[in-house]
Amino acid sequence: xxxxxxxxxxxxxxxxxxxxxxxxxxxxxxxxxxxxxxxxxxxxxxxxxxxxxxxxxxxxxxxxxxxxxxxxxxxxxxxxxxxxxxxxxxxxxxxxxxxxxxxxxxxxxxxxxxxxxxxxxxxx
Numbered sequence: 387x388x389x390x391x392x393x394x395x396x397x398x399x400x401x402x403x404x405x406x407x408x409x410x411x412x413x414x415x416x417x418x419x420x421x422x423x424x425x426x427x428x429x430x431x432x433x434x435x436x437x438x439x440x441x442x443x444x445x446x447x448x449x450x451x452x453x454x455x456x457x458x459x460x461x462x463x464x465x466x467x468x469x470x471x472x473x474x475x476x477x478x479x480x481x482x483x484x485x486x487x488x489x490x491x492x493x494x495x496x497x498x499x500x501x502x503x504x505x506x507x508x509x510x
Contacts, residue, residue: 388499389414394490396505398472406504407468408482415461416440421490421497422467424506431481436491437465445491472508478501479503 394406408420415493421436436454443457450469458465469476483497489494 388415388484389476389483390419390499390501392480392482392501392504395480395506396438397507397509400436400472400508402439402472403468403470404465404472404506406463406469406480406482407440408467408501410463410465410484412463414486418484418499419491419496420456420458420465421483421485421488421491422465423446423481423483423494424476425481425503426478431494433492433494434480435467436488438488438491443491447492469506472506474508474510476506477508479505 391409402477404493417439422434423435425431426496433447437456453470455468464495481503482501485497486498
């Protein structure tokens with residue numbers, strides 16, 4: 387069982403940067419894929435980025451490539467998401483998710499552990 391807790395959301399101005407954290411419980415964090423998804427108001431939840439347990443494999447949605455960076459520190463049981471050049475359309479609840487295996491790392495169905503989400507609001 388893994389519990390995930392996101393933090394770092396808030397209100398930021400367009401053009402700025404923001405860092406989100408996902409703290410995981412358990413002693414086997416390094417064996418889990420971790421992904422970030424986001425859900426904008428009135429819209430479905432979409433994949434943003436994912437990283438393998440050892441950090442060697444990283445995946446990004448085409449819409450965010452170049453502005454988002456995922457990373458992890460297995461010693462701290464924490465995954466990170468950095469968003470640069472924030473845009474109003476980045477406004478969403480950002481969810482952290484984890485799975486021991488992820489045959490399709492960009493698919494929500496691959497993940498069986500989810501955090502409660504953290505709100506990011508970008509003002510223009």
